Amino acid sequence: MSAETKKPKVGVYVCHCGTNISHTVDVEQVRDWAEKTLGAEGVVISRDYKFMCSSLGQELIEKDIKEMGLDRVVVAACSPHLHEMTFRGASKRAGLNPYLTELASIREQVSWVHTDKEVATEKAKAVVAGAVERVVQNEPLEDIRVPIHPDTLVVGGGIAGIQAALEIANAGFKVYLVEREPSIGGHMAQFDKTFPTLDCAACILTPRMFEAGMHPNIELLTWSEVTNVAGYVGNFTVTIKKKPRYVIEELCTGCGICVEKCPKKVVDDVYEAGLGYRKVVYTPFAQAVPKYPVIDAPNCTYFQKGTCKACEKFCPTNAIDFNQKEEFINVEVGNIILATGYDLFDARRVSNYGYGRLANVFTSIEFERMCNAAGPTSGNIVLRDGKTQPKSVGIIHCVGSRDKNYNNYCSSICCMQSLKFAHLVKERTGATVYDFYIDMRTPMKAYDEFYQRVMDEGTLFVRGKVAQVTNAARNEHEEGKLIIQVEDTLAGKQRRIPVDMVVLSTGMEPRHDAKETSHLFGIGCSSDGWFTEKHPKLDPISTMTEGIMIAGTATGPKDIPASVAQGAAAAARVLDKILQKEVVLEPIKASVNQEQCSGCRICNGLCPYNAILFHEDRMVSEINPALCQGCGTCVAACPAGAINGTGFSNAQILAQIDGLLMDVNLAGA
Amino acid sequence: MSKPKFAMYWSGSCGGCEIAVINIHEKILDVDANFDIAFWPVAMDAKVKDVEALEDGAILLTLWNGSIRNEENEHMAHLLRKKSKILVAFGSCATEGCIPGLANLAPLHEIFDVAFHTISTDNPQGIHPQPVTKVPEGEISIPLMKDRVYTLAQVVDVDYYMPGCPPESHQIAAVIDLVIQVLQGKAELPPKGSVIGAGGSTVCEECPRKRGVKTIKAFHRIQEVAPVDPDICLLEQGVPCNGPATRSGCDARCPNVGAQCIGCYGPAEGVIDYGARLVTAFASVIDATEPEEIERILDGIPDPTGQFYRFNLADSLFRASASSFKKNGQSPAKASGA
Numbered sequence A: 001m002s003a004e005t006k007k008p009k010v011g012v013y014v015c016h017c018g019t020n021i022s023h024t025v026d027v028e029q030v031r032d033w034a035e036k037t038l039g040a041e042g043v044v045i046s047r048d049y050k051f052m053c054s055s056l057g058q059e060l061i062e063k064d065i066k067e068m069g070l071d072r073v074v075v076a077a078c079s080p081h082l083h084e085m086t087f088r089g090a091s092k093r094a095g096l097n098p099y100l101t102e103l104a105s106i107r108e109q110v111s112w113v114h115t116d117k118e119v120a121t122e123k124a125k126a127v128v129a130g131a132v133e134r135v136v137q138n139e140p141l142e143d144i145r146v147p148i149h150p151d152t153l154v155v156g157g158g159i160a161g162i163q164a165a166l167e168i169a170n171a172g173f174k175v176y177l178v179e180r181e182p183s184i185g186g187h188m189a190q191f192d193k194t195f196p197t198l199d200c201a202a203c204i205l206t207p208r209m210f211e212a213g214m215h216p217n218i219e220l221l222t223w224s225e226v227t228n229v230a231g232y233v234g235n236f237t238v239t240i241k242k243k244p245r246y247v248i249e250e251l252c253t254g255c256g257i258c259v260e261k262c263p264k265k266v267v268d269d270v271y272e273a274g275l276g277y278r279k280v281v282y283t284p285f286a287q288a289v290p291k292y293p294v295i296d297a298p299n300c301t302y303f304q305k306g307t308c309k310a311c312e313k314f315c316p317t318n319a320i321d322f323n324q325k326e327e328f329i330n331v332e333v334g335n336i337i338l339a340t341g342y343d344l345f346d347a348r349r350v351s352n353y354g355y356g357r358l359a360n361v362f363t364s365i366e367f368e369r370m371c372n373a374a375g376p377t378s379g380n381i382v383l384r385d386g387k388t389q390p391k392s393v394g395i396i397h398c399v400g401s402r403d404k405n406y407n408n409y410c411s412s413i414c415c416m417q418s419l420k421f422a423h424l425v426k427e428r429t430g431a432t433v434y435d436f437y438i439d440m441r442t443p444m445k446a447y448d449e450f451y452q453r454v455m456d457e458g459t460l461f462v463r464g465k466v467a468q469v470t471n472a473a474r475n476e477h478e479e480g481k482l483i484i485q486v487e488d489t490l491a492g493k494q495r496r497i498p499v500d501m502v503v504l505s506t507g508m509e510p511r512h513d514a515k516e517t518s519h520l521f522g523i524g525c526s527s528d529g530w531f532t533e534k535h536p537k538l539d540p541i542s543t544m545t546e547g548i549m550i551a552g553t554a555t556g557p558k559d560i561p562a563s564v565a566q567g568a569a570a571a572a573r574v575l576d577k578i579l580q581k582e583v584v585l586e587p588i589k590a591s592v593n594q595e596q597c598s599g600c601r602i603c604n605g606l607c608p609y610n611a612i613l614f615h616e617d618r619m620v621s622e623i624n625p626a627l628c629q630g631c632g633t634c635v636a637a638c639p640a641g642a643i644n645g646t647g648f649s650n651a652q653i654l655a656q657i658d659g660l661l662m663d664v665n666l667a668g669a
Numbered sequence B: 001m002s003k004p005k006f007a008m009y010w011s012g013s014c015g016g017c018e019i020a021v022i023n024i025h026e027k028i029l030d031v032d033a034n035f036d037i038a039f040w041p042v043a044m045d046a047k048v049k050d051v052e053a054l055e056d057g058a059i060l061l062t063l064w065n066g067s068i069r070n071e072e073n074e075h076m077a078h079l080l081r082k083k084s085k086i087l088v089a090f091g092s093c094a095t096e097g098c099i100p101g102l103a104n105l106a107p108l109h110e111i112f113d114v115a116f117h118t119i120s121t122d123n124p125q126g127i128h129p130q131p132v133t134k135v136p137e138g139e140i141s142i143p144l145m146k147d148r149v150y151t152l153a154q155v156v157d158v159d160y161y162m163p164g165c166p167p168e169s170h171q172i173a174a175v176i177d178l179v180i181q182v183l184q185g186k187a188e189l190p191p192k193g194s195v196i197g198a199g200g201s202t203v204c205e206e207c208p209r210k211r212g213v214k215t216i217k218a219f220h221r222i223q224e225v226a227p228v229d230p231d232i233c234l235l236e237q238g239v240p241c242n243g244p245a246t247r248s249g250c251d252a253r254c255p256n257v258g259a260q261c262i263g264c265y266g267p268a269e270g271v272i273d274y275g276a277r278l279v280t281a282f283a284s285v286i287d288a289t290e291p292e293e294i295e296r297i298l299d300g301i302p303d304p305t306g307q308f309y310r311f312n313l314a315d316s317l318f319r320a321s322a323s324s325f326k327k328n329g330q331s332p333a334k335a336s337g338a
Ligand SMILES: Cc1cc2nc3c(=O)[nH]c(=O)nc-3n(C[C@H](O)[C@H](O)[C@H](O)COP(=O)(O)OP(=O)(O)OC[C@H]3O[C@@H](n4cnc5c(N)ncnc54)[C@H](O)[C@@H]3O)c2cc1C
Pocket: A155, A156, A157, A158, A159, A160, A161, A178, A179, A180, A181, A184, A185, A186, A187, A188, A191, A193, A194, A195, A196, A224, A225, A226, A339, A340, A341, A342, A344, A364, A365, A368, A413, A417, A420, A511, A517, A551, A552, A553, A554, A558, A559, A560, A561, A563
């Protein structure tokens, strides 16, 4: 710093955070130390307070700015994620440029991660010294305002995505709803009845699907996937791949003649969960939205052998087009909602339960299809032979969930789903039902009442984790049956229960491609693969990336009501942003010093937001400030030091390092 | 009116800088015409005691060529600093340590071992230099080596920096012209601490080679690339060219004649650690995601210190290897005057 610049006046505010900080850091000592030893760096006042973020705490800062003429503020408290905005706001109210305020994290980075008070106090001093040195180098900055594009992208057409799309569309704004399957509906479209009310899934879902399909503000893009996302909140450019349907949507009337005439059937692994068949040209189910079929090209005789074309011959409107190619479209949107849902745990992984090996072991989704009147058995609960009704059924909870070998978490819906199954078996077959649970989890509205109802109906509950399902009989009772071996923890004994049919209540898992999806959209996901919320309690539908919302089971297991609530909440957040018309962006941007840039082009391919352009004529690079997100990648890469990142200049970073490396015991002593 | 005094001194360096000054041809006559040469051991006889006798600040301009390797260098640096109005760190050794600075990779005893006791040294009597030796006439002493190689600015206050190994003659001539113009009141000196006799960008700016968006799949030593395309950026051909990070001023001498820049003009304006800049730049354009593939590509740079710090080690943030570090405890960032 040159001598003639005016000496800064820094105020330091050390927060106790109740006892969160003061339990491990001697807050008073840090306060005294800052005032005494950081005087040379410009500190003129240092205070401590129980809760700096409270209005009284903030007023302390505002008062000092006004009365003492502070021109820099350091608040030693929690992480900037939590309260940077709060304290910048306090400075702003007192007339100080908000970017001259720094938050020194002595909670997340000090008190919460240390136990030795003496050492933690020393470290807190170093962190404060770093922030003071840095703030002195800060420059006043002005927020950037950019308009928000009023259109929204919703990815995933399950119930959560449908709900979100409808809320926004009903408010009068355009939505692109992208679904990778031929129809929207998601998992819910596969079910028969829904717990706890037992309304028919199709009856409550299809009106929503239909509404979404017909809505003038919703552009439905099924059989499509997002392949690229560029830009930032308010201004995303999204590339969507439309897979070829081989059916011209404009001509197709959805009459279904092609499906009828197609001579080839294949096992439907998706919608029918492998239990039923579909044609090669198909709509997954009768109420599919949109109504247009798709041709499953890898299985199509024409694509394999060059002959057949039955569908083409019979289509009354000439809507079949074997020459369709995949198509990429770009759309501009201001906000994005990800509602990509879940995958089911693969029951084959628990080999001791015999799924895939023992014919009459079923998964929950197979069972759902079997119960569905429109499903492969027309709603009859029968063994794998397709005709025999079971006389006894065992339902096993927590398959793949709450188990260190598979997933540690509770899938939260499968207790209720098991109870629903128990009820349906009773209702439709009168068979004896055994329900094997570890703990019964029925905490939501009307859930426990449903449990009591199923108990009253006579389902036999066995508390214990099933060890294995086997067909190795030990006596004639067990002959020809599936034997469930379990420790009944209430009776305190081992039991072997022979049944005709076993249903595995498989848990939920993140989508197999959830990690790729999170990278594509630039959001976080847990090591399991569930998308990470901005705050697990206070902001469960936002992500750390502005403008990208998450809803439904993509963030973790939940039931339909919770998925719908999240879809609506995410939509409300989007509408809030759209109605604000513009978004305030932090002015943290990179810029190229045109004199210093040598045109080496090292930076040219690096920007994740494509903000860097190269001027061939002048041989220099330039950054488009509207696209730059201030990620810092190019700043670090430029070998000429020609790129500067506002808010993270060399001077600021080095000053902060100097502060951090200050010998807190020597300084000022 | 007596002419202003000029001095040039040679410490830990190869001497190429002195030759480069002579190499300005007839311009040297301007030096003589405008200056009284007070002290320039390479060019004319002079004694230290003559310098000591001068008043403080009596010399207008001193060009200091060389690193600070021993205590005599340091002593002379302090002396000339005191006697000079303008002290210029001249050439790579003085500004950033240059090749002598690579000695900072090893502790002193290893350097002596290599110099006096390895198989390639013919030293049948096993002579090892002693600081003080008794001879019949009394005691004679030689200057002690310092713990490591320092740049001039690490031991005394420096007014200007002139990079290059050696600085290009046309740049030297231009600087001399400037000083003469200042003397005649026709120009002003640049702000203290400036880099003079060089450009404000990097070598790529002066390099005529065509370049595209960079992606590197492999690094090769230049002799392994046959034939080297004469028109395309060497880095894009996998030859690790330091041009992107090296200060402009040489007219891209090396890439112009088909060799990669090895970095003798030092870091660009405002860059604190030359090697680190270059490492991040190269790393940024490596076109691979698999760790093994990245390893393989990086193996194409067999001597990273030589590649990234050939000239700049003594002035890098690290200054020296841990084993040769003795006087630790200084925050390098602060010491660099950033
Ligand atoms: C057997 C079973 C029975 C259940 N029964 C009940 C019940 O009775 N009552 C109840 O409340 N809950 C029940 N549930 C839970 C219920 O299924 C979920 O709460 C609900 O379906 C979640 O909806 P969703 O929209 O979040 O996800 P999903 O239904 O999984 O929808 C996600 C959609 O996104 C699409 N998609 C995924 N990735 C992409 C991508 N990258 N690009 C484009 N599209 C993509 C998918 O194709 C899918 O259409 C049951 C669950 C199971 C397993």
